[in-house]
Every structure is written in structure tokens, then in C-alpha cells.
Amino acid sequence: MQVLLVDPDAGLPHGTTTCLSNDGWTVSTAADYKGALDIARKESLEAAIVPQPGSGLSTGVDNSGFRTLMRALDARRIATVLIGDGRWQPGLRDDTLIDVAPRVVTKEEIRGRLSTIRRYHALVTSMEREVEGLQRISKRINRHFVEVDQEMRLAGRLQRDFLPRDLEPIGPVRFATLFRPVTWVSGDIYDIFRIDEKHLGFYIADAVGHGMAASLLTMFIKHAVRVKEITRDGYRIYDPGETLANLNEALSEQALPNCQFVTACYCLLNVETLELKFARGGHPYPLLITPEGCITELKSQGGLMGVFKGAVFPSTTVQLHPGEKVILYTDGVEVSFAPREDEAHSWEHYHRVFASLAHEPIQQIVRQLEVQLNSETGSLNPTDDVTIVGMEIESG
Numbered sequence: 001m002q003v004l005l006v007d008p009d010a011g012l013p014h015g016t017t018t019c020l021s022n023d024g025w026t027v028s029t030a031a032d033y034k035g036a037l038d039i040a041r042k043e044s045l046e047a048a049i050v051p052q053p054g055s056g057l058s059t060g061v062d063n064s065g066f067r068t069l070m071r072a073l074d075a076r077r078i079a080t081v082l083i084g085d086g087r088w089q090p091g092l093r094d095d096t097l098i099d100v101a102p103r104v105v106t107k108e109e110i111r112g113r114l115s116t117i118r119r120y121h122a123l124v125t126s127m128e129r130e131v132e133g134l135q136r137i138s139k140r141i142n143r144h145f146v147e148v149d150q151e152m153r154l155a156g157r158l159q160r161d162f163l164p165r166d167l168e169p170i171g172p173v174r175f176a177t178l179f180r181p182v183t184w185v186s187g188d189i190y191d192i193f194r195i196d197e198k199h200l201g202f203y204i205a206d207a208v209g210h211g212m213a214a215s216l217l218t219m220f221i222k223h224a225v226r227v228k229e230i231t232r233d234g235y236r237i238y239d240p241g242e243t244l245a246n247l248n249e250a251l252s253e254q255a256l257p258n259c260q261f262v263t264a265c266y267c268l269l270n271v272e273t274l275e276l277k278f279a280r281g282g283h284p285y286p287l288l289i290t291p292e293g294c295i296t297e298l299k300s301q302g303g304l305m306g307v308f309k310g311a312v313f314p315s316t317t318v319q320l321h322p323g324e325k326v327i328l329y330t331d332g333v334e335v336s337f338a339p340r341e342d343e344a345h346s347w348e349h350y351h352r353v354f355a356s357l358a359h360e361p362i363q364q365i366v367r368q369l370e371v372q373l374n375s376e377t378g379s380l381n382p383t384d385d386v387t388i389v390g391m392e393i394e395s396g
Contacts (some may be wrong), residue, residue: 033065052084156184187214206221332386362392
């Protein structure tokens, strides 16, 4: 190991050079700060002994050379013993390896300090290399996360572009929606569309989980949903149960990994007769809300989708009337509305909220539901995507 002694004859105890050489140190000497700076820049030093100005080296001269040397030693992480009172230390790093020894110091004390430096030098050097390596890795990881964040933002915008934008009234029917992913992208998807002059369809689906994997599955769902068959004579509108059965077959054929599955509810509405047909596969039951605030779960059988081929999803028919509303939602709503102390189940909470808003237009209901969600415990750190599709039959 190499040590630099600055002004060894005038600023250090007599015999310091010989003592350190006998201890196995490779000793370099400099008569002044400028010479020491040249050595520090050119040679590989492990330690330095530097008297501060006024210790016999440079009394009455400009101290800029001393400050430059100390900054260089500090920047190169060279363990340095500064002999003096320490008042001349320039602005050094908080983790500096520069220590101060009293102006009156013996060669035995210098020898002891360098012995300590030698003992810990290898460990400190190894730790510094590890830290530098971690810093390089951290920079790469940060760059990676920035790229991922940008890609996720773009994916989120693209996913929203697949959602229906035109929610203008369709005959006597009004729609309102709420789409709140946990992250940039969602495992939920919905769609609202005209099928012909008399029929419109709308559905909501939830791919298990959330994030990128679930969002990719929602794109497959949108592509795989088929609501009518084109024939030579025209077309045939699929029954809702048939639409879900076809979707289930398409999902099952993909042999989804890691227990991936989908829940969905598809509704077919005749805008002239107000007859609603719907089928569901493992999804929360749609809610029928009357103008008086009465809430009914519209129940039908149907298991998880994408699990078993040949599964059946029976359709159910409901006659709607002016002023009534139908709400489809994903299970993120159930998670978000935690039950109160006087409620045994979470559904009691959000059913009560829905009932309290029954007299409002569907657009206002959805807006108020969003406000209510924001006030729920844990709303700043949601655990699941939330999607709501509300439909209202306008009164006369």
C-alpha cells in the first residue's frame, strides 16, 4: 500500500518516513502542496499525511494549493490524516475519509492511524465498489421503470380508445359509465352498441386480476364478442346466452395459463318493447332500480368463463318500464364499499347507496357513485378495478 507524505522533513515528526517504510508502506514524498497534488493525480494512493498550513510548511503563504490538494484527496477517496487544528478544511463530503490529528503528533500515533487505515482499507474499498455497482444498477432500473411507465401510460390511452365514446341517447335509453383502473390499464372492459333499429347490446366483463396481463385479455374479449350472425337472407341476432357461450368457447380454446378466467354479463334490449334479455357468466348480478328506490338483483345461472368448454349460460328476460334503471358493475365495487358496523355484507352498503340515488338521472347516479367511492376507506389505494355501466329508460 502506498502513502503520500507531504513535507516530511519540516511538517512531520523526525523518522516518520523510515518508520512507515519498515511497516511495509510504499512511501512517496512531496516537498509542497503542488508536488503532492501531482503525485495524487498520477499515482495510486491508499493514504496521505498532510500538515495544514502553519505546520512548518507554508506559513504566511497563500493556501489555495492546500485546499486544491485536500479536495483532490477527498474526491479520490484517499484516506488522509490532516495534521493541525482542522480549521482549514475546505467544503468536504459528509462521508469524507479525511481525519484530523493534533498539530503535536508523534510518529507512533501516525503509525497507529495508518495501521487502522490499512486494516479497514480493503473492506472500505470493497464496500465502495459495491455501492458504485448498486448505483449503476439503480440508474438502469430507474431508466427501465421510466420506460415501463411510459409504455403503461400509452397502453392505458389505447385501452380507453377501445371503450365507447358516444353515449348519446338511443331511443328512450340513456347510458352513463364509470371506468377506474387500479393502474394505468384495467382488467375490466365494457361496450355499448346498436345492433339494428330495434335492438341494442351492452356488456361488461372482468378478466381476473388487473394490470397488463388482464388488460391484454380484455382486448381479446372485445374481439371475441359476437352478437349476430350474417346469413344469406340477412342476419340473426344471437340470444345473450349464445353470445356468452361463443365467448366462453373462444376463451377456452386459448388454454389460458395461471388460472386465468373471465366473468361477464351481456344484455340485449329491444328499444321498442323495452324487453331486456341478459345472460351472465360468474359476474355480479345486474341491479334493477325502480324510481321508488326498490333494488332487485336480476339473477341467472352461469359459471366462470374460459374454464370449461361447452358451458351453458341461460338467458333471462325482464320487462322494463319507463323510469327504471339497470346497473352492471364489476366486483371492484363490492371491494370498494366495505360493510359498515351495522351491515353484515358489503352488498348492503352499496345497495343502500344505489337506493339513495334512485330518483336521480343515471348520469347523476354514476357521478355520485364516483364521489362516494372517493370517500370510502382505502380509496387512495384501491385493490381492484372499478367499472359501472348504468342504463335508464326515460319516463314519458
